[in-house]
Amino acid sequence: MASVTVSTTPQTPPAPEAADPAAGAAEPRDGQTPHTGSLARRMLLIAAGWIVVLLLGGGVALERSLTGQVEQNFDDQLGYLLNTMIAISEVDPIGEVYFIRPIGEPRFLEPNSGMYWQISAEGRQGFESYSLEPSQSLWDRTLTQQGDHIDHEPHFYDNRQFPEEPLRAVERTVILPGSDVRWTFTVAAAREEMDKQIARIRSILVWSFAALGLGLIGMAVLQSYYGLLPLRRIRAAIQRIRTTGTNRVTDPLPLEVQPLVEELNMLLAHSERQAEEARTHAGNLAHALKTPLTVVNNAATAHAPDLAATVIREARTMRRHVDHHLARARAVGRRSVGHARTPVCDSAEAVRRAVERLYPEVRFDIDGSREARVAIERQDLDEILGNLIENAAKYGGGSVFVTIDAEPDPDGCVIWIEDDGMGIPEEERTRIFDRGARLDTGKPGTGLGLAIVRDVAEIYGGSVELNESEDLGGLLVKLRLPRAG
Incomplete structure (x- = not known):
């Protein structure tokens, strides 16, 4: 029963591609396999990146919120003093402004105390300082007001006219009862205390978020080490397979890694079957060829007259065995491809x-x-x-x-x-x-x-x-x- 060979058009094997020097993966050296980096490094870089981004974003948002709250409280105090000044101000019969009672802030009486007030009026020639004396804390100085507009509501701004003493000021333009003059009330306070509070808040935030970031990165390092520990155990188990001759990975491993171990054990079992089949084929072929070779050798040694016929007959027998085992070997090899x-x-x-x-x-x-x-x-x-x-x-x-x-x-x-x-x-x-x-x-x-x-x-x-x-x-x-x- 001869086999039939179905003819197919031979295909020319593709030419090997030229090596690309810009390829991402480096060519492995002898005995080594190519790799694309460390899983632990990737996990740490991703974790560190997100930690830095989130902490920076959260820190900036928290810093803006806290410093804004400090500035708001500072402005509320200035606004309260401004409203108090307006509430206790009246105009006498000759058109002068006076306070019906003291303001109640002792720092207005101490020279250069950091708390100041001033009242200006709109004259025919524009803005000019009114005859009512400003706060004693100003001493011989005068607040420069933003007099190019009219503020019907409190207007807060930073005043830098004193280089050695930055100020935070609020002003408002009102018309007092019994007068048709627009009076501009101004209250200013030194920013030093507020800037110190903001600096302390920022320092606390920087050190707190730095410590939190280092702690989170340390937790990510620990998590990566502990999380990838099963992979190192698999590596050790494979090394034991190579060095001690064991044929399976039997270590208890987490559920996420168990499918990988099962596939590895199946691969090992498949390799064992392949090796066993190869040994069986080799043994069967050797056993099948032993008898024909012995017959040919004996006939040649004895100078038998039918040596040629014996060689032809036994060669056919050996060819049958070789064809049979080659067919099995090809089928086994192709089956393992996929x-x-x-x-x-x-x-x-x-x-x-x-x-x-x-x-x-x-x-x-x-x-x-x-x-x-x-x-x-x-x-x-x-x-x-x-x-x-x-x-x-x-x-x-x-x-x-x-x-x-x-x-x-x-x-x-x-x-x-x-x-x-x-x-x-x-x-x-x-x-x-x-x-x-x-x-x-x-x-x-x-x-x-x-x-x-x-x-x-x-x-x-x-x-x-x-x-x-x-x-x-x-x-x-x-x-x-x-x-x-």
Whole structure:
């Protein structure tokens, strides 16, 4: 039963891309794998960045709020004194302003005390100081007022006329009862005490937020160290696997890391199976080749007259074994690459066209689902269907039927290959899968076709079953392969 090779157009391998010196990842040195930085460093940078941004934003907002409150309280005191002055001010019959009672602020009586008041009136020539003496605290000085406008409401501003004593001033323009003159009342106070309070608030905020930021960054460092501890435990477990020969990671780990450990253990189990299959293939191949090599060696040593025939016969035997194990090895290697999605109909049509060139007198019929896909590489599916369809054409009576998705199976795709030949006796249907087993030795073949079909199908989790075809009367091969999700 010779296998059929479906010809495909060879593809030229892509040229290797030129190295880009601007690539982000550095080229790894021998024995090292490339990396993109530290998780702990990334977490710390993100945490530190947010801490700095939030603390700066919160600190600036809090500083504006507290200093604004201090300035508001300071202005409220000045406004209270201004309203008191206006409330106790009256105009005498000759048009002069006087206080009906003292203001009640002793600092107005102390020279250069930092609290000052002044009243100005609008004359015919503009603003000029009124004859009423200003506060004694001004001594021989006069407050410069913003007299280019009229303030019907209290107007607060900073007065810098005394370089050694910055002032905070409030003024208001009113018309007192019994007078038609606009009087401008001004109260000013030194900013020194208020500036000291603001400086103390800012100092407290800076040191408090600096300590809070350092504490939060320290917590982020501790969190990163403790949070990434399971990854270091995984690293230690993998190192133990490499050094001590253990084959699983069994350390108790958090739920977030457990899926990674499970995938790692599955990968280790898969690698073990791969290694075991490789050892089994090597051992089986060595055992299979041992006998033919011994026969050839003995014949050559004894100078047997039929040495050439012996070499040819045993070489064919060795070739059968090599082909069989190579087919299994290729299937195992391709299975480990990933999950394939191969359309069954496309593969069956390609095999039919190849077999038609060998058996043009055979009638082929492919029916069933055209959307069915199986989780098997295209090359392996072509090899399986090629062996089965060629056997049906070779040993059948001239008709081959292929039915795709012939039986309902949610997990697998069942493919029927039927012929109208003599079939295979039920007692021989198990032995026919052995390597080199042939029921009809009159036709060319190696006896490896069904053995390869069974081995490759089982590697992918499928199966092969032989029955009698009810429609054609010949052999019915039920091939079940895993359905692609």
